[in-house]
Amino acid sequence: xxxxxxxxxxxxxxxxxxxxxxxxxxxxxxxxxxxxxxxxxxxxxxxxxxxxxxxxxxxxxxxxxxxxxxxxxxxxxxxxxxxxxx
Amino acid sequence: xxxxxxxxxxxxxxxxxxxxxxxxxxxxxxxxxxxxxxxxxxxxxxxxxxxxxxxxxxxxxxxxxxxxxxxxxxxxxxxxxxxxxxxxxxxxxxxxxxxxxxxxxxxxxxxxxxxxxxxxxxxxxxxxxxxxxxxxxxxxxxxxxxxxxxxxxxxxxxxxxxxxxxxxxxxxxxxxxxxxxxxxxxxxxxxxxxxxxxxxxxxxxxxxxxxxxxxxxxxxxxxxxxxxxxxxxxxxxxxxxxxxxxxxxxxxxxxxxxxxxxxxxxxxxxxxxxxxxxxxxxxxxxxxxxxxxxxxxxxxxxxxxxxxxxxxxxxxxxxxxxxxxxxxxxxxxxxxxxxxxxxxxxxxxxxxxxxxxxxxxxxxxxxxxxxxxxxxxxxxxxxxxxxxxxxxxxxxxxxxxxxxxxxxxxxxxxxxxxxxxxxxxxxxxxxxxxxxxxxxxxxxxxxxxxxxxxxxxxxxxxxxxxxxxxxxxxxxxxxxxxxxxxxxxxxxxxxxxxxxxxxxxxxxxxxxxxxxxxxxxxxxxxxxxxxxxxxxxxxxxxxxxxxxxxxxxxxxxxxxxxxxxxxxxxxxxxxxxxxxxxxxxxxxxxxxxxxxxx
Numbered sequence: 001x002x003x004x005x006x007x008x009x010x011x012x013x014x015x016x017x018x019x020x021x022x023x024x025x026x027x028x029x030x031x032x033x034x035x036x037x038x039x040x041x042x043x044x045x046x047x048x049x050x051x052x053x054x055x056x057x058x059x060x061x062x063x064x065x066x067x068x069x070x071x072x073x074x075x076x077x078x079x080x081x082x083x084x085x086x
Numbered sequence: 087x088x089x090x091x092x093x094x095x096x097x098x099x100x101x102x103x104x105x106x107x108x109x110x111x112x113x114x115x116x117x118x119x120x121x122x123x124x125x126x127x128x129x130x131x132x133x134x135x136x137x138x139x140x141x142x143x144x145x146x147x148x149x150x151x152x153x154x155x156x157x158x159x160x161x162x163x164x165x166x167x168x169x170x171x172x173x174x175x176x177x178x179x180x181x182x183x184x185x186x187x188x189x190x191x192x193x194x195x196x197x198x199x200x201x202x203x204x205x206x207x208x209x210x211x212x213x214x215x216x217x218x219x220x221x222x223x224x225x226x227x228x229x230x231x232x233x234x235x236x237x238x239x240x241x242x243x244x245x246x247x248x249x250x251x252x253x254x255x256x257x258x259x260x261x262x263x264x265x266x267x268x269x270x271x272x273x274x275x276x277x278x279x280x281x282x283x284x285x286x287x288x289x290x291x292x293x294x295x296x297x298x299x300x301x302x303x304x305x306x307x308x309x310x311x312x313x314x315x316x317x318x319x320x321x322x323x324x325x326x327x328x329x330x331x332x333x334x335x336x337x338x339x340x341x342x343x344x345x346x347x348x349x350x351x352x353x354x355x356x357x358x359x360x361x362x363x364x365x366x367x368x369x370x371x372x373x374x375x376x377x378x379x380x381x382x383x384x385x386x387x388x389x390x391x392x393x394x395x396x397x398x399x400x401x402x403x404x405x406x407x408x409x410x411x412x413x414x415x416x417x418x419x420x421x422x423x424x425x426x427x428x429x430x431x432x433x434x435x436x437x438x439x440x441x442x443x444x445x446x447x448x449x450x451x452x453x454x455x456x457x458x459x460x461x462x463x464x465x466x467x468x469x470x471x472x473x474x475x476x477x478x479x480x481x482x483x484x485x486x487x488x489x490x491x492x493x494x495x496x497x498x499x500x501x502x503x504x505x506x507x508x509x510x511x512x513x514x515x516x517x518x519x520x521x522x523x524x525x526x527x528x529x530x531x532x533x534x535x536x537x538x539x540x541x542x543x544x545x546x547x548x549x550x551x552x553x554x555x556x557x558x559x560x561x562x563x564x565x566x567x568x569x570x571x572x573x574x575x576x577x578x579x580x581x582x583x584x585x586x587x588x589x590x591x592x593x594x595x596x597x598x599x600x601x602x603x604x605x606x607x608x609x610x611x612x613x614x615x616x617x618x619x620x621x622x623x624x625x626x627x628x629x630x631x632x633x634x635x636x637x638x639x640x641x642x643x644x645x646x647x648x649x650x651x652x653x654x655x656x657x658x659x660x661x662x663x664x665x666x667x668x669x670x671x672x673x674x675x676x677x678x679x680x681x682x683x684x
Contacts, residue, residue: 012673019175026171030164035333038326047297048306049324056160057152057382058293061167061375068174068371072364075179079361084674086359 011082018074022067029055029063089426089487093232096491097498100270104499107263128362132369134264135353137271139370140377141217141504142224145271146497147560149479150472152385153392156323160382161336162561165568167371167378168337169344174367177345178354180583180672182363187355189348189575190519196582198665199590200524205597207515209574210348212601213567214508214515215545217347219616220563221248221508222553225501227473227560230430232494237431238554244501245550252506252513252542267499272376274496278480278489279380282387285483292383300390302402311390314400317407318393318447319454323386329633336565339640343568346576348515349507360675388475391482395421396446396468411461414443423481432471438464472559512545513538557612562637566608569640573600577647586669588651589661596651604643608636 033041038052046054079085087095144166151159186192189210194203222241225248230240276292283295287307300310312322327333344350353370354363394401399410417435427433435444439462448454449466477497480489517538522529529537556563574597581588581596609615611625623629625636634642660666 008670008674015673022171022175026168030168030337031334034160034164035330035337042326048308048310049297052326053157053160053308053324054297056157057163057296058379060164061378064167064171065368065371065375067171068364068368071175072361072368075364076361079675084676085361086675 007082008084011078011084014078014082015075018071018078022071025063026067030060034060087487089490090232090234092487092491093494096488096495097232100495100499103266103270104263107266110262128357128365129369130261130265131353131357131362131366132371133268133373134261135350135366135370136373137264137268137499137503138353138507139350139374139504140268140271140500141564142221142228142497142501143561143564144374144377144381145275145500146224146227146476147220147473147562147564149381149385149388150475151559151561152382153389153475154472156321156386157325158327158333161333161340162565163378163382165337165340165565166344167375169341170367170371170374172341172345173350173354174364174371177351177579177583178363178367179360179675181351181579182354182357182360183672183675185355187352188514188519189351189579190515191523193575193578193582193593194519194523196665196669197578197588197590197593198662199594202578202590202594202597203519204524205594206575206578207520209571209597209601210515211512211545212605213343213347213571213574214349214512215549216570217564217567218505218508218512218545218549219552219556220560220567221501221505222550223556223563224473224560225498225505226553227430227432227471228477228494228497228501230432231427231474231477232498234426234429236429240430241550241553245546245553248502248505248509249543249546251502252509252546264503267503268373270499271496272373274492274499275377275384275476276380278483278485278493279384279387281485281489282391282479282483283383286387286390292387293379296383296386303404305404307390308386311386311393313405314390314393314397314407317400317411319451319457320448323389329627332630332633332635332638335634335641336638339569339572339638339644340565342572342576342644343565343570343640344572346571346574346579347568348511348571348575349504351579352511384476384479388479388482391479392470392475393446395482396444414445416443418442420444421481423478426481427474427478430474432474434469436465436467436469438467444468509542509545513542516541552616555616555618557616557618558637565637566612569608569637569643570601570604572640573604573643573647577644577651581648581651583669583672586666587655587660589655589658591658592651592653592655595654596647599650600643600647603646604639607631607639607643611636 033052034056041051044051148162151162181192184192186195190203190206193206194200222244225244226237226241229244230237233243279292280290283292284290286300287295287298288301289295289298296307298307300307303310308324312324315323354366357363357366396415397410398415399413400407403410417437424433444467445463446468447458447463447466477493480493517534521537522534577600578593578597581593610622613620627633
């Protein structure tokens with residue numbers, strides 16, 4: 001039982017760490033590159049405008065898709081690793 | 087065949103398709119009606135979720151707002167897609183493990199309180215009714231155009247059809263109907279975009295065409311657009327915004343709202359496995375992204391097409407626009423699409439300087455007054471409603487009649503599927519969560535159905551009435567609904583999953599504070615219950631607290647919700663032990679089992 005508990009706690013810890021990492025990337029591309037850091041990226045031209053604009057209208061959406069699939073793939077591996085899957 | 091007949095044909099054929107699929111799929115799926123995603127592959131479920139999710143706001147209205155606001159309105163793009171990351175990482179797998187069917191059910195059980203359940207029902211109704219107002223606005227535009235009636239008639243006809251659609255209910259729950267709706271919607275959206283991208287840039291993929299060269303002028307498309315806009319006193323399309331705080335909060339509001347809206351969350355309650363809940367969210371976003379990556383291209387290209395319709399000679403100019411601007415379109419020679427939209431009242435022309443030509447420019451820009459005066463202009467003469475842009479887009483670009491019919495069918499599919507889904511969420515919240523679970527547990531099945539129908543009719547009448555004088559464009563009204571859901575329901579779900587310590591008093595106070603603060607802020611600027619003329623302060627940036635628009639306040643409301651909940655929770659008793667154990671168990675996929683009926 002104690003083993004089960006520490007196993008579960010380790011699983012939850014790994015999950016929270018993974019979520020944190022994913023959310024950092026999520027915030028960086030949207031609130032970061034696309035909004036707050038846009039002036040810093042204005043020197044990088046892309047098709048008649050700058051990289052920040054591209055992130056706001058294209059790049060962030062593409063990154064979001066990547067994050068969700070990455071998280072699903074990693075979590076399914078974690079489920080199996082800790083024996084907590086269905 | 088006339089355009090009117092083509093439109094009717096496409097809309098009629100698409101309806102026949104949905105009804106046909108509903109009848110074909112019904113036989114096999116009535117018994118597991120609640121488990122809409124059960125046994126359905128995550129890709130199929132993702133497609134159905136995308137149809138459920140993309141409403142008139144995404145389809146009809148969003149590109150229009152992007153076109154008029156440029157970069158500043160990128161918030162809609164990021165907000166309505168980024169929310170799926172929160173949903174997939176923070177909510178979907180755990181709500182699936184919890185195994186309930188409705189949001190008030192989760193909140194009622196997790197916070198072991200019927201009061202919490204009732205408060206959740208109230209939050210859900212407020213957010214959903216606001217959402218339906220936005221759908222009625224959008225559907226009204228679509229119907230007024232394709233039936234060639236006034237906008238007011240368009241809204242009433244839309245209300246009638248949405249009501250029929252929602253009462254026959256079954257259509258909604260059947261995943262395959264939604265898959266068909268998704269296909270109609272996405273084909274209708276992308277085909278005109280491909281044609282236009284090909285015509286303007288030679289690149290058939292709109293999301294790349296937007297960043298490539300404009301064929302006629304040889305300039306990059308966005309640079310070309312900026313230069314024409316500058317010439318007319320408008321801000322650059324790609325201009326950065328000053329108020330970054332508002333932009334961040336607006337994006338955040340839409341994101342947390344996505345994770346708090348009942349009709350989307352519900353789809354993740356019912357997938358077969360926890361792992362599938364994670365995959366489904368990813369696939370849903372892929373299908374949504376096809377539209378969302380195309381929308382900015384549609385927006386920028388339509389804006390340019392509109393300008394070059396009014397100033398035909400500006401299309402191939404590189405910098406010298408004077409002559410092109412003098413030779414603006416003669417009103418008597420305007421294309422047919424302007425005439426048909428004038429009939430709906432959504433395009434208006436006033437010849438301020440009586441020169442018989444159309445002058446479209448930014449008359450609200452004080453720096454531009456001198457130039458306008460020198461050109462003999464006496465005010466902007468063409469008022470174009472943002473919400474018509476996507477529907478008018480194929481006509482503006484001179485595409486064949488069948489493309490116009492297709493887009494009418496797509497717009498109506500988007501508005502109807504979401505409006506019907508929300509009405510079902512409202513009626514089940516009232517009849518099931520409120521009446522059956524709280525007020526009168528002994529109600530008969532017949533009585534429950536009657537209550538559901540009455541609440542559905544009530545919600546649609548209210549939404550239609552408010553939709554006649556909407557507090558904004560379709561996508562803006564929907565954004566308000568997201569703010570309300572994000573400020574009330576999202577924090578309660580989050581705390582219910584991630585905090586074992588959160589108790590019922592904390593959650594209830596949090597939801598009430600979040601909803602109350604957000605409603606108060608919105609009503610202050612947009613009028614009490616959205617009645618025009620009852621607002622206490624004018625809705626302009628100078629009057630907003632710290633420049634935070636009512637559309638962005640949902641994020642602040644969510645923070646208030648969290649703060650109040652934790653403060654109240656820290657001075658009241660912790661939840662019972664079995665609830666704390668329940669929260670722990672939700673964290674692990676093992677033993678999820680089937681979704682439990684009730």
